Amino acid sequence: MDVDLDARTVRVRVAFMERSSGGLVLGPPKSKAGRATVGIPQSIIPILREHMDTYVKDEPGSLMFPGAKGGPIRRSGFNSRTRWVDVVSDMCLPGLHFHDLRHTGNMLAAESGAGLKDLMARMGHDNVRAAMIYQHAVRGADEAIANAIDRQLAARDDDEGDEAAGALVLAG
Template sequence: MPNKEGHRHFGNVRKLPSGRFQIRYPGPDGRMRNGAETYPTRPVALRALSIIEGQITRGEWVDPERGKVLLRDYADRWVTQRPNLRPRTVELYRMLLRNHITPYLGGVPLGKLSTAMVREWRAELLGKGRSVSTLAKAYRLLRAVLMTAVNEDNILPRNPCRIPGAGTESPAERPTLTVRQMYDLAGEMPDRLFAFVLLTAFASLRYGEVTALQRMDLDLVACTVRVRHAFVRRPSGELVYGPPKSKAGLRTVSIPSGLVPVLRRHLDEFVDAEATALVFTGPKGAPLKRTNFNELSGWKEAVARIGKPDLHFHDLRHSGNTWAAAAGVSTRDLMARMGHDSMNAALIYQHASTEADQAIASALDARLAEVQDGDDQAGDDPEDGPAGARVPVA
């Protein structure tokens, strides 16, 4: 109970010259703090002090001073200090903050953010024509930033991002090519990219992985591709040669034996003899940058000619993943082949079944043989070239 001077066991209450009452109390760190607001009577102030005491006892108290930091400043530091973010992820996060979050909520102190405010922000952007998919990404980023403020920095008592379904996106189904269509697409590409398209699809490789392959990574006797590196583009545009996207990305992938003649021809015609030579490069020998690939390869024209004008390069990997899944292997083995992380990433990385991976390659080999056999029967003319060489596909 307070004494005549307003003191009590936890904190104290004092009357201000204005006639209102202010509370003062020690935080969990022992530092004395003034209450964030004043109260009309002493009993009301004492009740507020009791509430704060209970919050500190239960570990639910948040420092009102820290809640004054602006969202824009906190989010910027969050991205900068977040460990293990890939350069492209950093670029995406900063774009979402710059274009969709900071202009609307950046000047709001963290402690003032509310679910109603977040709901209004989302509704305003939807009203301005922002796509549901883009807003779902922005919402998930905002939710992650504020979750750190709740769980790690003890700035907020709870996350104001509490809108059901706001972080969910339902992108359109991506197109999947058949093996026949993939061969047709490869045939529409420049000669030096014929094997590039096929290997990307049949080995389920990411763009950064396939462009970083070196001659030493292809074992054409064992029919495997070793993924050890990947090119990553920094926000500045600089290409960085480094490890794959995740630990699970370090992998050896079996490929159909039917691709071996195609790859041998490519290595003979377009790749330097050194073991470290890049397998796929531009016409002048430089790494294939994603930013100018469409123009360099004539991608838009090629996909239009096979009747798939909306096809993206990533759909090659998507198609390969779909074919691999049809081989009937387990989810664990399939994810190991694709280089995906999961809650059991370590288990996947260490115990992926080699036999299952070879089963995938064998199943793909049968499909590839059907296409190549059809080409051989359609072109017995000696001018068609040696078996496995690139041939026009009708």
């Protein structure tokens, strides 16, 4: 994954897969559609910039969300490494799972009015059935999606605060 905060994009090229043996393998995403360049809403750029300045090494190939020793975070260590339970409690969102953030981001994207094809590209879906859960999409609309999410977050920030709203989109 390549993050370009100036261009406001995330480029997904590879993913870590956890093997049943416990090992991690870096390879292509699960589907061709998983390889994508996705727009980042302007409203979360400052949060990402602060995160990168604090936690991400200034070296090629550095991870955006490194584990304790600088490697990838394993699924089994996610809750303790990220203090997920504490964060969810602080946000007064009991029962919120990390994957729910992807669903929320996809719902916000669908509310932008984008067509089905663009939503599929943004979500990394290669089948219509999965993307239909969230609705509509149109090619070239990814920047419009990011801008629409910005507008929604700005409206919600007045009620919820910057950190909670930014966290909801980050995983989208």
